[in-house]
Amino acid sequence: MFNVLPSIGPDIARVAPGFRALSLAVEGSRIVNPGVGAQALARAYDSVGAGGPAWAEAHLASWAEVFRQFGAKPRRTACSADALRKRVLKTGSVASIDPVVDLYNAVSIQWAIPVGGEDFTAYRGMPRLVIADGTELFDTVKDGTPVHEAAECGEVVWRDDIGVTCRRWNWRQGVRTRLTADAKQMWFVLESLPEMPVTALHEAGDALVNGLRLLMPGAAIATRLIGFGIW
Structure with a gap:
């Protein structure tokens, strides 16, 4: 089993002192039940339609405030969960x-x-959550053409030894480490703030682990809790 040891820069505590996350390292295997993802999406749509979970609005509002803390405009570049639910x-x-x-x-x-999902075989070094200095490069696509752009100074990013893998904390993932179902080594990170109960963070992690085991029964999975929050 391979190891993923994410690190969090000390300056992140100033932006989000209650940040905590689950990190999942997954050795992929043959997909046996490809319908698991679609079934999970159907359950998720029903949950949103029913107004759940009760703390969702507060959690996403807290993420919006964190984005403002490092200069992002959440109406234009919302956190990934907010964008999906909208x-x-x-x-x-x-x-x-x-x-x-x-x-x-x-x-x-x-x-x-x-929730971020990455092809860990494309990484060089370990994932690091840091405040960018403005020189880190991020690979993306504009108008159908691959391009590199620099993260903004002061922006919170995930990166490795090569460059940025996800801009504005969890807004947009890069192309280089993009995950597909045939990846042999996968890394997932589920990111929460105190407005989300820690029990719910573990429930979300369990749902992902159980879904992966149904999807690819031969997968090996290791889970690690990271961050500053009180568990």
């Missing part, structure tokens, strides 16, 4: 991508929590 409320669904991405998007939607 799309569900507006259109009733989100686009299906592949079984693994659908599964972690479903967890994000149902539990109102940003």
Whole structure:
């Protein structure tokens, strides 16, 4: 089993002192039940339609305030969970991508929590959550063309030894480490603030773990709790 040891820069505590997250390292295996992701999405849509969970609005509002703390404009660049839930409320669904991405998007939607999924084989070094100095490069696509752009100075980013893997904390993932269902080593991070009960964070993590085990029964999974919050 491979290890993922994410680190959090000390300056992050100034931006979000109650931040805590679950980190999941997953050795992928053959997908046996490809419908698991779609089924999870259907449950997530029902949950949002029923108004759950009770703390969702407060949690997403807290993420918006954290984004403002480092200069982002949450109405233009919302946290990933807020963007997904707004799309569900507006259109009733989100686009299906592949079984693994659908599964972690479903967890994000149902539990109102940003969830990232990355192909760890594309990483160089370990994931680090840091405040950017403005020189870190991020690979993305604009108008169908691959480009590199620099993170803004003061922006919170996930990065590795090469560059930024996710801008504005959890707003947009890069192309280099983008996860697909055939990845052999996967890394997931479920990110929460104190407005989300820690029991709910563990429930969301359990839902992702159980879904992955249904999807690919041969997968090996290791879970680690990280952050500053009181567990």
